[in-house]
Amino acid sequence: MRAARQVGRSLPRLEARAKVTGRAEYIHNLQLPGMLYGKLVRSPIAHGTIRRIDAEAARAMAGVHAVITSAEVRQIIPSPYYGPAFHDQPILAIDKVRHIGEPVAAVLAADAAIAEAAAQLVTVEYDELPGIFDEVEAATSPVLVHEALKPAGTFADLKHLGGKRGTNVALEFRLRRGDVERAFAAAGQVFEHSFRSQPVMHTPLEPMVALAEATEASVTIHTASQSPSFVRIEIARLLGWPENRVRVRTAYLGGGFGAKLYIKLEALVTALALLARRPVKVSLTMEEQFYTITRHACTVRIKSAVDRDGRITARRCEVWWNGGAYADIGPRVTQKSGFTAAGPYDIENVAIDSVALYTNRPPAGALRGFGIPQLVWAYESHTDLIARALALDPVEFRRRNILREGRPQATGTVMRDAAIAAVLERLAQKLEWGRPFERGTGPVKRGRGIALGFKASISPTASVALVTIAADGSCAVQCGTVDMGQGSDTAMAQIAAEVLNLPAESVRIVHPDTDVTPYDMATLGSRSTFHMGNAVKRAAEDARDKLAALAAELGLPPGANVEIAELFRRRYGMQAGTIIGTASFLPSYAPPDLATGLTDNATPFWMVGATGVELEVDSETGRVRLLRLVTVADVGTPLNPRIVETQLSGAAIMQLGFTLLESMEFDRDGQLKNPSFADYKIPGLGDLPARIESETVAASQHSGPFGAKGVGESGTFGVSPAIANAIHDAVGVRLTSLPLTPEAIYRAIRAAAGDSLAEE
Amino acid sequence: MSAAPRTIRFTLNGRTVAAEVAPQESLVTMLRDRFALYGARESCGQGLCGCCTVLVDGRAVSSCLALAALVDGRAVTTIEHLDADGTLDPVQQAFIEAGAFQCGFCTPGFVLMTRQLLEQHPDPGDDDIRHYLAGNLCRCGAYPEIVQAVKLAAAKRRGAAG
Ligand code: FES
């Protein structure tokens, strides 16, 4: 009998009950017999050489098991540098510190309070060096963060990395399409603007945590990681061991958002556990997370030529990414996001220079959107300014320039299954854009704005899945996708259930454990639904085919309605046996030409997201009140509409924080002034717009599992520029730096009125 | 470390228990280390997020700031107690039906605060909800669904009462 369709069902998350009862498993909860806690001694300066570490007092403290510095780490790992793009980050600082909060030593004790108290007793003497903090200055500064650069060569798409000797440049990505200079010379009008994005932090509410236990022969790492396979590869490399001696497992993650990607605490806990010969757990505090990974601060200079018909004929984008002291995955952000810097527009002549820079800030990496929100912030603010200057309606101006199906994007890759036009039109419709808009009275002015962004999925990346059928007919999926709240367990169960004709609730998802779950590149960049979804679908089909083969072997006619359990019984004479379906998925890809950045196959799929905002600005205080936040996205065909909607609104709310509230504030010496929720405010219920609406357009990703593709980031794309555009619409001032604080808005209003308060 | 631990007695999820606690030990640490209760969890550690919420004598408390020693003689209830009889509390049921979480790390805190909210406002409006739950943070941004869940739970409780 055919079960009801499993994909397209708004099934509650499989683990819903465990989450509302507080019983869901997180690595945060894990404690092992004999375990030690590791507490870190961190650098109080941004750049300097280490003259001396004095740990005598800490070592002498009762209850302290050990104090570990890089000297001890190097006894077991001679070259203790890690990272996905460059092997540039030491497990504990060696000779030099490069950012505030860099780990210099670790104190181990069975009692966490003792480890923490002892860490205060470690004194480190430094010779301070001048620091470099600004990404644009870093491009030409004589202050070098790294004397030598060490490309990693782990990922296929980053094989070409070299860095630039004697500079702070980790990666320069160039794209050249057509002839930008000639188009600018011939243009009717040329517009140029600069935009800045501030550093922000993911602040997952489950702070980063990892626990390692080691024997002579193997190491097991329990970690709140989004990338268990990568952790295994990297730990094996560091130890010089084969992969099969390293086991990495995860549980549910209490949020990730890119913070828990690649390798964070795992190399550290591994080294500590091997040295201590005891299990070691390191749990960061909320404050420590701010020193560990951030989102790239970014400066974008963007220039466009527009002809008499309001068509953009050329665009030049220069993007400087502030990568902080260690490259992490910044080079991928620089390239993969860089090639979309000109926006979802059909522009004949495009030049893009996207540069990843080392600075003495905490490292920057992936954060929900992989750099796209910073770029959309620039190109959609710019687009709005051009429309205003040309006295064209912002929707109409976009309509004239939009990148349509079948047209080549800046790289030359032809757009397929990217419903950019449909998303724009649906957004305009939802906002009733054609109707007159109520502007408010008195000091409170009303405005509205839109913005539209897109993103290419990272490529090439692989996913492998197993679907096993037990002898009673029950089904388990073994896959390396990490459920950090996005609902991937539920989506994968729905996919397997659809193929195997089972209720999705009955499918068990085995959480990532590299001893039992096969390779997966990572849970990032909204790739899992598409990549792992395809792998799970094919693995389930493989299992289904094997069941059919078993039935045939037993002499049953095709389509015979025999229970799966009965097949096993007939084959084995009892409840015994297992069917294992397996598949791997690796989409095709053509790397960009190094000189031109062009390729005809940049990505397996495109994500499209647009945001519309209606708001009020109090022109006497600069305060903004959001009335309405509308997200429209192309997610292909949603597997679970309810979870998709929550993903879209959740992403929009997070980006709302990065737009109006959040900013890591550094002083001139690179000290972080606000690493706490007391001073770094993330959105709460009180910060929400009165109305939040999220919608998907009817679409299908033909290469995706049941027409689906990624969802997790699309809601972020347009939020910042839509709000800035709406503020401009309300009070006639343009902000070009994030966040859009009441103070900044108020200053801009006063400056526009010719008031001196505007001077900072 | 220096000051001596002391023994406290209190009621934990309906049962009388005793524990030896260090003077500066927080309530959330004690619940985790000595009673293997993980539903209240430390996140910000500063009383600013609500992830560590428990009830002390029926009132919601941030257990990251509360000292364990202070619950001596009192009654502590954690999220784990809500389904002690095997059925979910209507608030928990409403959170599932409304899909009011993603990663779930904040959820126990929201559930406990919502129960307290509904005791004071059986039929809360949007403003009551936003105001009352303003001290609980959800980084996944499941707020629209949380608001729906609170209203759904209110309706369930009224239905059950009426
Ligand atoms: S952990 Fe206690 S309020 Fe945040």
Ligand code: FES
């Ligand atoms: S569901 Fe993740 S923090 Fe609320």
